[in-house]
Amino acid sequence: MSDLFVGKLRALRPLAVIGAIGVVVAACGNGTSTTPSASLAADQTLRFPSDSDIGTLDPAQINAETDVELYQNLFDGLLKFDDTLKVIPDIATALPTISADGMTYTFKLNANAKFWNGHAVKASDFIYSFSRSAAEGGNAYGSNFDHVVGYDVVSKTKDWAHNQTMLSGMSAPDDHTLQIKLISPWYVFSTELALASAAQVIDPTVVNTDDANWWSKPATAVGTGPYKMVSYIPKQSAAFDAVPNWWGSPQPTVQHVKIDFIADMSQGVVKYEQGGYDLIGYGGMGSDTPTADIIRIQADPTLSKQLKFVNKVRTIWVQYAFGPPPSGSGRAQSVFAGDLESGPAHDLRLAFSLAIDRTQMVNVACANGITCSAATGGLITKGLRGYVGDNSDPLAKFDLTQAKALLKSGDPTGSKTKNLTYYYDPNKAIYKATAENVASQWQTNLGIHVNLQPIDHAAFIKNYTAHNYVLFREGWQADYDHPQDWFDNLFIKGGGSNGGDYTDPKVEALVKKADAEPLDAAIADYNAASKQMMTDAAYAPLAYFKGEFMFKPYLIHAGSNNFNDFYWNEMQIGSH
Amino acid sequence: MFTRGSLLYIGQRLILILFTAVAVSSIVFLGIHRLPGNALLNERHPDPAAQAELLHYYHLDLPLAQQYFLFVGGVFHGDLGESLVNRSVQITPLLLREARVSAEVGGAAIVFTIGIGIVLGVIAAVRQNTWVDYVATTTSVIGYSMPNFVVASLLFLFFGIYFYKWTGGTIYYNSGWTGSWGTLDQIVVPGFALGFPYASIVARLTRASMLEVIRQDYVRTARAKGLTDRIVIIRHALRNALIPVVTILGPLVIGIVTGSVVIENIFGIPGLGKEFATSILQRDYNIVIGLFTFYAIIIAAANLLVDLLYTVIDPRIRY
Numbered sequence: 036m037s038d039l040f041v042g043k044l045r046a047l048r049p050l051a052v053i054g055a056i057g058v059v060v061a062a063c064g065n066g067t068s069t070t071p072s073a074s075l076a077a078d079q080t081l082r083f084p085s086d087s088d089i090g091t092l093d094p095a096q097i098n099a100e101t102d103v104e105l106y107q108n109l110f111d112g113l114l115k116f117d118d119t120l121k122v123i124p125d126i127a128t129a130l131p132t133i134s135a136d137g138m139t140y141t142f143k144l145n146a147n148a149k150f151w152n153g154h155a156v157k158a159s160d161f162i163y164s165f166s167r168s169a170a171e172g173g174n175a176y177g178s179n180f181d182h183v184v185g186y187d188v189v190s191k192t193k194d195w196a197h198n199q200t201m202l203s204g205m206s207a208p209d210d211h212t213l214q215i216k217l218i219s220p221w222y223v224f225s226t227e228l229a230l231a232s233a234a235q236v237i238d239p240t241v242v243n244t245d246d247a248n249w250w251s252k253p254a255t256a257v258g259t260g261p262y263k264m265v266s267y268i269p270k271q272s273a274a275f276d277a278v279p280n281w282w283g284s285p286q287p288t289v290q291h292v293k294i295d296f297i298a299d300m301s302q303g304v305v306k307y308e309q310g311g312y313d314l315i316g317y318g319g320m321g322s323d324t325p326t327a328d329i330i331r332i333q334a335d336p337t338l339s340k341q342l343k344f345v346n347k348v349r350t351i352w353v354q355y356a357f358g359p360p361p362s363g364s365g366r367a368q369s370v371f372a373g374d375l376e377s378g379p380a381h382d383l384r385l386a387f388s389l390a391i392d393r394t395q396m397v398n399v400a401c402a403n404g405i406t407c408s409a410a411t412g413g414l415i416t417k418g419l420r421g422y423v424g425d426n427s428d429p430l431a432k433f434d435l436t437q438a439k440a441l442l443k444s445g446d447p448t449g450s451k452t453k454n455l456t457y458y459y460d461p462n463k464a465i466y467k468a469t470a471e472n473v474a475s476q477w478q479t480n481l482g483i484h485v486n487l488q489p490i491d492h493a494a495f496i497k498n499y500t501a502h503n504y505v506l507f508r509e510g511w512q513a514d515y516d517h518p519q520d521w522f523d524n525l526f527i528k529g530g531g532s533n534g535g536d537y538t539d540p541k542v543e544a545l546v547k548k549a550d551a552e553p554l555d556a557a558i559a560d561y562n563a564a565s566k567q568m569m570t571d572a573a574y575a576p577l578a579y580f581k582g583e584f585m586f587k588p589y590l591i592h593a594g595s596n597n598f599n600d601f602y603w604n605e606m607q608i609g610s611h
Numbered sequence: 612m613f614t615r616g617s618l619l620y621i622g623q624r625l626i627l628i629l630f631t632a633v634a635v636s637s638i639v640f641l642g643i644h645r646l647p648g649n650a651l652l653n654e655r656h657p658d659p660a661a662q663a664e665l666l667h668y669y670h671l672d673l674p675l676a677q678q679y680f681l682f683v684g685g686v687f688h689g690d691l692g693e694s695l696v697n698r699s700v701q702i703t704p705l706l707l708r709e710a711r712v713s714a715e716v717g718g719a720a721i722v723f724t725i726g727i728g729i730v731l732g733v734i735a736a737v738r739q740n741t742w743v744d745y746v747a748t749t750t751s752v753i754g755y756s757m758p759n760f761v762v763a764s765l766l767f768l769f770f771g772i773y774f775y776k777w778t779g780g781t782i783y784y785n786s787g788w789t790g791s792w793g794t795l796d797q798i799v800v801p802g803f804a805l806g807f808p809y810a811s812i813v814a815r816l817t818r819a820s821m822l823e824v825i826r827q828d829y830v831r832t833a834r835a836k837g838l839t840d841r842i843v844i845i846r847h848a849l850r851n852a853l854i855p856v857v858t859i860l861g862p863l864v865i866g867i868v869t870g871s872v873v874i875e876n877i878f879g880i881p882g883l884g885k886e887f888a889t890s891i892l893q894r895d896y897n898i899v900i901g902l903f904t905f906y907a908i909i910i911a912a913a914n915l916l917v918d919l920l921y922t923v924i925d926p927r928i929r930y
Contacts, residue, residue: 084787091698171664191660248699269700270709270889271788271881295787297879298889302786305771311787462892493894494647 076589076608080291082311084303085318088270088296092250094164094235095171100512101319103231105294108275108603110235110258111283113142113161113213114228118594118601120516122229125283126156126236126259130225137220144211150238151263151278158207160236166202167242168233170195176232176514182221196246222553223519230515231599261287261604270296277604287604294318304328307585308338313608314586314593317600321347321582326402326464329583333405338585345595346418347512347582350410351466353457353473353575354499354509355384358536361502369505370451375539375571383445383452388430388575389438390480391473397578400468406583407465410576413565414511414521417579418597420554421518421561430569431576435480442481456486459508460495466508469577499534509534509574516598517554518561522546526568535574541567587611617922620930621915628911633683635907639900640682644675646894669695669897682900691901696893702901706883710905713871713882715793719802720809720867728810729849729856732817737844739822747814754811759870763804763877770800786879793880801878805870809863813856820852827851850924857924861917865910 087101097106107115115125124130126148131140148156169180169189180186184204192200204216217224228234241257242249249255256264261281266274273294277287297303300315300323307315315324332338355371374380393409401407410416411431413423446452457474461467470487477483485506490498499507511532514520524530527546528538542564549560568574586593589611594601613621666672669692670681685692691702735747754762770782785796824830825848833843875884883902890898921928 088697090696093698096698193664251699268708269694269697269705270886295879296881297786298876298885299879302879305767306786308772309775311785491647497647 074610075288076610079289079608080293081289081313081603081606081608082293082295083314083317083320084295084297084300084306084312085320086297086299086303086323087319089251089267089273092256092264094233094237095168095177096175097232098175099319104318104600105273105275106235107231107260107599108262108292109256109260109264110231110237111148111260112228112231112234112236113144114225114234115231116229116516116596116598118596118605120596120598122225125229137222138217140215140217140224142213142215144213145282146211147282148259149282150241150257150259151281152238152241152257154238154240154257155210156236156259157210158213159210160239161213162201162205162207163199163239164236165205165234166200167195167237169202170200172233176227176230176234179227179230179233182217182219182224184216184218186218196243220551222557223517223550226515226517226554232514259283261602262292272296275603281604283604285604288607289603292603300324301328304332304585307587313590314584316582316584316595317593321345321584321595322349322406322580324583324585326406329405330402332585341585341587343584343586343594344405345582345584346408346416346597347580348416348419348516348597349510349512349580350414350416351469351508351510351577351580352410352414353387353577354507354535354537355387355574356502356505356535357538357573358502364501364503366503367505370446370455371505379445381445381572382441384572384575385430386438386441386445386481387477388572389432389434389441391476391575391577392433392480393431393577394433396469396472396476400465400472401578405581407578407580410579413569414525414574414576415518415565416513416597419513419516419518420558421521421565423562423565428569428576430572430574438481442483452481452483454486455483455506456488456504457506457508458488458490458495458499458504460492461489462492465578465580470508473575473577500532502534502536504534507534508577513598518558518565519546519550522561522564523550526564526573537568537571537573539567539571539573542571614929617919617930621919624911624915624918628908628915631911632904632907633686636686636900636904637679637683639903640679641675643896643899644678669693686904691904692897694895694898696890696895696898702898705898706886706901706905709881709883709886710909712788712793712880713868713875713884716798716801716805716875716880716882717867717871719798720806720870721864723803723806724809724813724863724867726810727807728813729817729853731810731814733821733844733849733852735814735818736821736825737840748818751811751814751818754807755815757808759804759808760873760877762807763801763874766800766804767877788881797880801874801880804877805867805874808870809866812859812863816856816859817852820855821848824848824852854921854925857917857920860920861914864913864917868906868909868913 085101089105090099090102091097092102092106092109094110097103111125113125113127114122114130117123122130126145127142128145129143131142133140144156144158150156165180165183166189168177169183169186170192171177177190180202183202185202189200189202192198206214208214236259238257241255245255251267253264253266259282261278261283262275263278264273265276266272275292277290281287300320303312303315304324306312329342332342356369357372360366360368371380371384393411397404397407397409409431411426411428413428415421415423457470459466459470467489474485474487477485498504499509511521511525523546524532526533526537526542528543545560545564545567549557549564552560582595584595589609591607591609592601592605663672670678673681682692689703691706694700694702694705731747731751735744738744770778782799785794788797830843830848833847871882871884872887873884874880875882876888879885883905886898887902890902922930
């Protein structure tokens with residue numbers, strides 16, 4: 036459904052292109068941004084709600100999807116993703132020139148690029164911005180620069196704002212040339228640079244005046260993007276205006292963007308129906324529309340045409356503990372640990388996975404598949420590179436006969452599966468619903484009673500990353516479209532979010548090889564690693580998330596890909 | 612207006628409010644720091660050094676006692692710190708702005724509570740055992756029996772969706788505040804939802820109190836003097852009938868303040884009530900502590916105000 040939707044929007048691209056040409060012509064003529072044509076609404080103000088306030092718009096700190104969706108319209112990096120998630124030049128004039136050894140990246144910068152305060156963007160600004168992110172962004176995406184020479188020194192710099200140490204691997208032969216040296220080949224680097232997070236350029240002359248709070252005030256939230264902040268009332272509203280004579284393209288047609296921070300999306304949906312909002316789902320709100328509202332809207336012949344679903348980049352699964360209990364944790368030995376490819380523990384893991392009827396789970400837990408779909412193609416979400424293919428994951432099959440046989444072999448006396456507890460965080464309705472459904476299926480299908488233990492999200496995260504659970508809900512939201520993001524964080528020994536402490540030397544070797552290869556060549560190795568994990572029955576897949584959006588029919592080129600909303604400056608508001 | 616005794620009383624109560632605020636914030640501070648997890652955790656496992664730096668930034672790496680003294684010092688200077696979730700957002704100005712929003716909605720609720728409650732109560736008493744009394748009493752019972760979140764959800768549903776086209780959008784809740792003050796269409800519906808259940812209590816109390824007062828000798832005397840019914844009721848009966856009503860105003864104000872947590876979340880009003888729920892769910896400790904402190908001050912101050920109102924309504928009461 037999402038592909039169809041994206042396809043439909045692509046069909047509207049000629050309109051956007053024509054609009055963009057019009058804008059350029061108009062800009063050349065009078066030096067100001069475009070005047071909407073007759074087919075466009077006179078008032079080019081885009082309004083939408085968000086149930087989440089801005090956490091930060093500082094590239095060194097930005098972490099949350101809700102922030103990134105706004106941020107990507109205010110700041111630019113060297114590279115960016117287009118709407119089809121292809122990496123394209125942003126302030127760089129072209130994709131980087133990469134040295135033969137894969138360790139030196141050279142970028143030529145667009146000489147016209149400037150911040151909205153008029154300051155021209157210089158290569159040294161990127162050195163400052165990246166170094167600052169590397170130093171202050173360890174809690175966010177600063178580690179994206181961990182392959183840049185000098186990262187070790189900069190990331191350990193205390194109080195960087197007053198002790199500005201630059202990444203020694205970055206240099207600026209002139210104002211419009213930037214060279215970045217890596218410690219080893221790292222073909223994910225271009226993707227990491229395109230990610231709207233740590234790699235956007237900021238104006239040192241502004242940021243140095245107030246390192247902690249510069250981003251939150253319209254006067255100092257200075258970026259190079261097509262929009263700038265004009266008002267921000269914490270927890271209430273934010274407003275952004277198009278930057279006059281913006282250096283890039285397409286020139287923004289939408290002149291004002293107004294966002295209300297509301298309590299929950301039900302209120303937003305009601306106001307959307309009343310004409311108070313132009314769309315629902317932007318700003319990372321694609322999964323926040325209550326299911327009851329979606330069902331109601333689906334029954335409405337007019338509104339249902341405005342409702343769109345897009346596969347989003349989040350997968351959830353059941354994870355088993357593979358490692359020993361952490362000392363002092365009080366956790367029991369895991370009955371699922373060991374026997375990677377075969378043996379009793381392997382059979383037990385496989386039995387638990389094959390006993391789940393995912394069609395039933397999706398129907399019950401995701402309102403007949405409205406909010407999620409069964410994860411049948413590996414853990415990397417459908418639509419992303421590294422997705423293994425529909426129904427390719429043997430762990431996602433529902434095979435009760437085999438599950439019962441495996442249970443007999445894995446736990447002949449039934450002693451291992453007594454008193455098991457499944458931990459989950461009930462903060463998202465889908466986590467609770469899937470936990471209850473899966474436990475009920477284990478009881479019905481295998482005769483195993485698994486206790487359910489809801490834990491508040493923050494405590495849950497703390498405990499599972501500390502390996503304190505034997506059986507628990509795990510999940511991942513991709514940071515960017517590269518399998519490395521999944522494997523290095525989740526399935527490699529020491530991976531920060533490898534809550535199950537899973538490790539398989541075969542997977543480790545494949546991932547290590549793939550990480551050092553260009554993406555096209557690496558995909559085969561990442562897929563082999565995914566299949567090895569299936570052989571290991573390393574997890575029990577559950578669901579891929581979907582995002583729900585509503586767009587008024589008069590919006591032109593509004594939409595979302597698997598990761599992000601389409602850029603605001605590509606959008607137009609048609610007459611209505 | 613104020614005697615030396617009453618000024619002394621007010622002074623004592625203000626000192627008590629200060630101690631209450633410090634005591635409440637201390638209990639919440641110590642309690643909340645016992646909870647596992649914090650707002651800085653996320654699925655993307657942070658670099659330990661960066662995590663340590665963040666903890667240092669928020670003084671969370673200091674011993675609890677030291678954190679506590681820093682916090683109390685801040686409270687005395689009116690500085691409740693910075694949000695853990697929304698970086699750079701200072702809590703004191705945030706809560707002051709949100710308090711203004713809540714006061715606006717709460718004020719509307721109090722107007723409804725007192726206005727509707729007293730009018731219904733008086734009419735029911737004056738027209739005792741007529742259909743007017745039955746309608747007023749039944750309305751009160753309905754209001755008294757329905758929690759404010761039920762009233763709010765129904766109003767939201769009816770005026771926001773079902774009756775929207777019929778009313779032409781003149782009566783509905785318009786979500787999305789863009790300034791410090793809401794517009795009339797943003798206040799009326801939530802204000803009514805918040806105040807209606809309490810209005811019913813006031814109506815029942817006023818009716819009972821009025822029935823007692825209008826049978827008093829001085830009311831009979833007033834009538835015998837040839838005064839009109841309106842003057843007898845408004846000038847002679849109502850004032851004395853209001854004393855028991857004022858007695859419950861304290862708890863009612865507290866009910867409205869706490870009820871705003873639910874109402875503001877249902878209607879998405881950016882006030883203290885909405886902040887209360889979101890900051891707890893997000894484990895934004897600093898805001899949670901600040902909010903509890905704020906609420907303690909508001910409730911204590913409301914009680915003081917009601918106590919002072921007694922002296923206005925009943926001159927026999929002196930402090």
